Amino acid sequence: MRFEQIDVQHVLHDTRTAYLRGIDARGKTMVSVGASGLWYFDWVHTNCGWPARHIGVELYLPKPDDLPPNSEWVANTAGDMSDVESDVADIVFSGQNIEHLWEDDVTNFLMEASRILKSGGLLVVDSPNRIITEALCIIQPEHMVEFTPNEIADILFAAGFDVVVNRGIYLTRDPVSGEFLSYQPDHLWAGPWSLVQRCAISDRHANESYLWWVEARKARRDPDEAKVRELIRVCWEKAWPERMNRFNSELSEIKSDGAISYYSSTKGHQGAVIYGPYAPIVKGQYKAVMSVSRSDLVGPHDVVGIMDVLLNNAMINRVDILASDTPLHEYVDVSIEFQIEAETAFGMQCRIIANGLSGLRVERALRLEKIG
Known part of the structure; x- marks a missing residue:
């Protein structure tokens, strides 16, 4: 019997929160790209510790009232953070944001992240995994192209980052058989691929999980912007036509x-x-x-x-x-x-x-x- 009471979105957010708790921002300068309101600052501070300086970058939403005293609001886009100084950030966090960017803006964001991060600084990015969203025809109206874990790892390397963590959130494909699992779990704990099982092993199965979570350090080598643009162009050339053909029906299966x-x-x-x-x-x-x-x-x-x-x-x-x-x-x-x-x-x-x-x-x- 399907366990309908679980809201998978809550599971995803709670797991992201657990991963966020592994990022220590205490006393550091942190830039959050796509800071979507006062709740976002509270969420980060509660789980990462209190940064000495927290810069929220968001162009499309109004500046919240009563920002915490350590926090700033910068009305820039992810691809043009010109109001943020160079070599200032210890951490750049882009949570569920990269899939909202047009093709050129993905490259621009990574170049900007490299510019504002100190050497050795940490870039944290998470996003839906196209392997899963394509197979299950999962549609989010504001999503452009979603990258796979391997694609984003290659792109980040070309952008001058060394990936140190590439984790999954919420297993949605059997890692042995390759069978895709339904988005909604059939069981809470007992039974094949219960919610507990799917959460327990997703950490080490990014390619088989609904979300990936990547942490990467800014390396000493310079970013190769031309290579980054080419890698992203190839991804878009393959993925955008599929994105534009994610359909459903009220009357039949495919x-x-x-x-x-x-x-x-x-x-x-x-x-x-x-x-x-x-x-x-x-x-x-x-x-x-x-x-x-x-x-x-x-x-x-x-x-x-x-x-x-x-x-x-x-x-x-x-x-x-x-x-x-x-x-x-x-x-x-x-x-x-x-x-x-x-x-x-x-x-x-x-x-x-x-x-x-x-x-x-x-x-x-x-x-x-x-x-x-």
């Missing part, structure tokens, strides 16, 4: 006919045949294209579904899918155009919604073209 992975609906059933990827997107005019096949005979002028685009769950455009545009048992492209006004927006999703008049089959792939 199916395959060998060549095409798809979701489907049957006649008489209404709902989202496919929805996702809840992805970040930049300002511009776009055209989204998905391939749809109709499985039942209907009138030539009948509407068999809709395609729409949502941003933060608010519809920004929709088009009808007509029977005349979807030949029986043939995949055809259905497209929609939409405009993004903000410099960066989050939670963009495309949906194909069946009205039940005919079954639909939708390829699990989105082609997104920037047209203006």
Whole structure:
């Protein structure tokens, strides 16, 4: 019987807190990148000790009232911490932040972290593991590309850091069989892969865990910025298309006919045949294209579904899918155009919604073209 009472997010946060307690910030200068409020300073101080100076870097949230006396708020981005002095920090902590950065900003952040850290200073970074999030189709609307433990280790080495700790948080893949485990545990303690077991051994299985936690020392060698950019480019080239094709369905599991992975609906059933990827997107005019096949005979002028685009769950455009545009048992492209006004927006999703008049089959792939 599935143990539904456990909130895995609480397990993840509590384990991160335990790892944070291994970082001694007492009397040191610490920079927290992506400091997300007063609670964040309290969290760090409670678990790391009281730094002599704690600099929180955050551009997109307002400065909290009543910051502790040892704390400062710097309204910079992770990729441009120009208001932080060079060679000042003993510790740079970037908790659950690197996956929120665009490609160039990841490199810029690592170059900035190297600049502001003293020689031998400690960089601490944690993030979801793409090996797991891809396999389980876990979607976070503000996440760009998530790195694997091996990828981040190579990137950090090129950036002039020596990895001293590479740990996992919350085992989500059997390290022997390679079988992926469900995100929600089936058992609290007794039983195969109980919550206790998954937490107990994840520390030494970063590649099989939902989160990785890396600690790295700034080395004497200079960072190789060109190499860092190339490594990150390769990761993005591989991972971004997958990120833009993380979909779910209200009506079916993922199916395959060998060549095409798809979701489907049957006649008489209404709902989202496919929805996702809840992805970040930049300002511009776009055209989204998905391939749809109709499985039942209907009138030539009948509407068999809709395609729409949502941003933060608010519809920004929709088009009808007509029977005349979807030949029986043939995949055809259905497209929609939409405009993004903000410099960066989050939670963009495309949906194909069946009205039940005919079954639909939708390829699990989105082609997104920037047209203006």
